[in-house]
Ligand code: MF3
């Protein structure tokens with residue numbers, strides 16, 4: 001069942017997403033060579049708790065942390081660790097959800113660490129572009145497949161591949177609601193989008209082949225060919241004519257300045 005949100009509920013969701021956006025900005029301040037992913041997790045946990053939120057991932061199906069931190073060939077669901085030290089040239093995908101006011105927010109961002117190879121920077125740019133192009137399709141009367149097809153076309157045209165095993169989703173009082181939001185598909189397929197649907201759109205895009213495997217920890221997904229992958233995610237509300245983007249990268253942008261891509 002898909003829950004359409006009232007305007008009041010959408011505003012509560014926006015508050016949750018703003019806190020999440022500010023949490024990412026706290027991370028942007030400290031992501032540099034030498035920091036561990038466990039340190040990043042602590043920064044996020046404390047910031048969220050200090051601001052009245054609850055980290056939704058912590059304890060979700062046994063996940064042990066506030067953040068999913070996935071480095072380089074890791075695609076999604078990496079577990080923060082004091083053994084994972086970021087180094088110059090890495091990329092780190094951070095994915096997190098917050099419960100605030102009874103509503104979940106969900107966002108992800110792939111950060112470059114220091115100086116990253118141009119071919120990998122291009123992967124990040126294209127993935128972020130694909131996210132925004134997908135969001136442009138999240139309007140009344142379009143179909144779910146229009147979102148996936150748009151993301152897939154943009155990324156495959158650039159020579160990248162789209163992960164199939166993980167998808168976006170509805171979001172609201174539950175972190176994962178219906179429908180599933182695939183990052184691939186066919187234009188004109190799937191359900192018709194309605195005003196008030198709230199969706200987390202989250203392309204996971206690979207520089208090489210799209211196949212993923214799960215590491216020994218039972219959580220971390222990485223590319224089988226060990227080439228890098230990027231992940232950007234925003235929560236949005238479907239509206240007539242233009243999607244309302246509830247999450248925001250603006251606070252990250254304030255911190256990164258001209259390093260923001
Ligand atoms: N943010 C993830 C998503 O987009 C949720 C993962 S939480 C975890 O669905 F606990 F499963 F890691």
Ligand code: CO
Nearest residue numbers: 106168200202
């Ligand atoms: Co999500």
